Amino acid sequence: MLTEFALYSDRLFMAAVGVYVLAMILHGLEFARERSENALLVGAGGPPTPEPPAPAPLPPARPATAPRVRADRFGRMAVALIVLGVGLHIVSIVLRGVSAERWPLGNMYEFTSMICLTAVVTWLVVLRRSPAMRPVGLFVLLPVVILLFLGGTVLYAQAAPVVPALRSYWLVVHVTTISLSSGLLLVPGTASLLFLLRRSGRFASLAQRLPGADVLDRLAYRTTIIAFPLYTFGVITGAIWAEAAWGRFWGWDPKETVAFVAWVIYAAYLHARATAGWRTGSAAWINVAGFSMIIFNLFFINMVIAGLHSYAGLG
């Protein structure tokens, strides 16, 4: 019975990944369509002679509209698929918990899954508030899909009870808040990266379709100031747990150290935002560095360096 749940959970996980990939493809088509639309616009911008006898006031609109509508439709479908993916994803995580009879955040596979779910949900919230952001969706989904893929393969662990060290309600508090904040931080990380891309003037054809640099910058900042206190809370609860589980609240274990490094980098981001001359460009770099540390902590520290956190379900 319970193993059956575990099986369904795994299948739903794969289904969610598949749906996210589809959404990505649709987002990609949306981009491609807009490009062809641009091409048509260029064509239509020439002498208006080859116009079919259309309503006179809108001569160039005809050829341009169809692809635009189609691009828009692709975009909408992508968003609808993301919503579907989130639904599948949530059920997958819930079933995981049911089958293992514990909070479904006991190993890196589950942890990564939760981070990605949070990132996608955050993204949907952003979209709801500013639908014009939609083209960014592709770039949010890309890291999500990569992380989920790695989570489902390299990091995968069978649904099972956890070791005694993890039997504590602090698991719920600490790991949940850490994964929520890590997932939230994926969005500003992406936004800052796109911001830098936009400002650098390279890949112009790509960059042009993104929202303006200031919009991306604001998205990065607003999400970071929600995620950073949450991350701080997660680290503090980790320390409280460590005091009960390992005999000291802070011991510079590799995972603690990188958590500290990431925290300091995000602190630097907030300071940069308040320092003349650093407010935008440098701040964005710092934000990207911060998220890199989160990812580094997730993969490198768990897989390469052994520490107290290494019961993460590998090996």
Next chain:
Amino acid sequence: MSTRADTPTCTDTPTRAHRDPDSRAWFGVAVVRNSWRALTSMRTALVLLFLLAVAAFPGALLPQRSLNRNLVDQYFADYPAIAPVLNDLGFFDVFAAPWFAAIYLLLMVSLVGCVLPRTVEHASALRAMPVATPRNLERLPHHGTAVLDAGLDEAAGRVRGRLKGWRVREEDDGAGRTFSAEKGYVREAGNLVFHLSLIGLLVGFAAGKLFGYEGQVIVASGGGQFCNTGILGYDSFRAGLRVDGTDLAPFCVRVDDFRAEYLPNGQAESFDASLGYQSTEDLEAGRVDEWRYFPLAVNNPLRLEGNRVYLLGHGYAPRFTVTFPDGQQRTGDVQWRPVDQVTLLSEGATKFERPGVTDDEQRRTTQLAVTGLLAPTTSGGDLVTSVFPALRDPEVAIDVLRGDLGLDDGRGQSIFQVDRAKVDSGELVRVARANLLPGQATTLDDGTVVRFDGVREWVSIQVSHDPGQNAVLVFAVLMLAGLGLSLSIRRRRFWARLTSVDGGGTAVEIGGLARTDRAGYGEEFDRLRADLLQTPEKDA
């Protein structure tokens, strides 16, 4: 517009006008002042934060002595060329390295230099009135005008009512009425609390490092006792810089029982130890025969006044009885150590001296060591391995060595091993090899019988003392609260100018400015405008 926003800089703000320019003549003071200002500037803080992150990073990448000495030794073996260089630079003790300390101390000084003046400033800002209404409200990022169908006093009353919760200064400027209002002072308060708590947190952390200690000791289950009376009682001990071990708070623990539960695949499910303990008060009151009960478990330490006791691990101690040819018996059951954490296959060396031998020379040829492997659940083959971590079906595979154990050499030796050099030099010779189940024995060439009696469990416990940790927790919580306030609250200003118009009615002009990050004042201002001007005119 961002230049108008008051950014929380410290000395990035232009030199304060009230400074007497003459004092600059004194060059030394100027230098000191300028470097102080440079140190406490936002930019420096930023650079120091960045350096702190960079400096801490090797602490995660390179093995650290404070965590695992063996890994450091391994690193020396693997990279003989660069390891000594890294060592000299302190890279194996990053968090104790002078350069690391230099960075965080500078950061702290910068922080204090930045935060204290700001605290004073904020205190006076709390008492000050909002700044006067600018002449030209149109220039502000948020702005609106309308003519209300109301008298001046009525319109003023409306503005006043809408600005509840704001700090308001209302003035009569001859032509009409002006309001200047400000809100969100808590942002700066939160910010200051955050930074001050950070300092408190560091002080608490340092106190723990100075006055704390941590010791590990192995205690046999089934009645083994340990008392926290001095460093020597511990197997390993890490003392804070100001701890010499002379005044540890005394208490005693007794491990009455230990239970481990495993899943069928051998993964541990729970570890529990029944502990008896006597607190410092108990001992001082002379209640030495009573033991209080505590269920010690992973994630459930025993918390005594100032000390915590943790269950760290467990393992097995095989019990051997040696019967010498003259009929004398000796029993040994020292702990063996797990070599495989999954199956708890353990290794060790149980050492014996022949009783009644006084001649040194003879002692050195008759010492015995029982070494080898212990499988808690044996595979049953000739080559003993363990298939399960619980004590279901134990078996030992032992070598019995006789000769000089080197116990008198004055060198400390591992309790888990014999001195390899003695084996290599032939002073210690293997005289038997056997696989034994409990109750089985092997007989040596001289008639000595070595019997495997059974297995006892031991637990390793840790005693931790950290007088700073409560302060650290309090400051961490304050820090988080301050952070939340300073990031969620916006400091913003609002102005209104009311003038009577000729044909009756009042002209109202309003303006707004967010003092901190530009984000987010817009919606609130829109609401203010809608309420006050009754025109849902779009924000300019």
